[in-house]
Amino acid sequence: MNDEIELLQAVQREPVVKHVHRELRRAILQGRFAVESRLVETAIAKLLNVSRTPVREAISKLELEGLVRRLPGGGVVVEDTSSKLSEVIVLRQSLEGAAARLICVRASDAELAAFRAECEAILKALPTMAVQQRANLDRKFHLSLGELSASTRLANLIEEFYEYSDSELAPAGNAAEVAQLQKQHVAIAAALAARDSVRAEAAIRDHLETVLHMVRARVQA
Secondary structure, eight states: OHHHHHHHHHHHHHHHHHHHHHHHHHHHHTTOSOTTOBOOHHHHHHHHTOOHHHHHHHHHHHHHTTSEEEOTTSOEEEOOOTTHHHHHHHHHHHHHHHHHHHHHHHSOHHHHHHHHHHHHHHHHHGGGOOHHHHHHHHHHHHHHHHHHTTOHHHHHHHHHHHHHHHHHHSOOSOHHHHHHHHHHHHHHHHHHHTTOHHHHHHHHHHHHHHHHHHHHHHHHO
């Protein structure tokens, strides 16, 4: 019975841990915590209106990701994460570029045509969309690359790294930026529809570099 209770408590706690982990990771990667500043469990728990337990578990996850460091004498400090987003972009470029190569070989003409048509329809409808809807569609686009590759392992990796960087690299509400990024989605989809893997991979790399540049500009503003 005790084991069952502990398991139930763990399941109920997980969404809270995930929320705390996401919020702390976002704050760290966006530079809202100074390098070497201490993360105090009680202060964070009060700020996020949660108990110390999910904060402690979230910090452990951040440590595994290399975003914080435990001090020999106790306590946790924020690491220098200035290069973390660049690392994630490089990994996503490689993963999504690999997906593009597989898509050009494995996807059907109907799948590629539908993917391109959806990207073009979204571009036309952008002015009427809310920010969250745009973010959801951005997620769908990138995860679709994994699905269309017909590689379960690659699709899982693409999703994993997208989720890691989602809160930091999500499109902002700036209409001009959002339109530029969606035009790049259309360009990627067009290259895939033409089964031009070289052009598609180059377009993906350019797209993710653009996203990183926009994020850095927002943080520095």
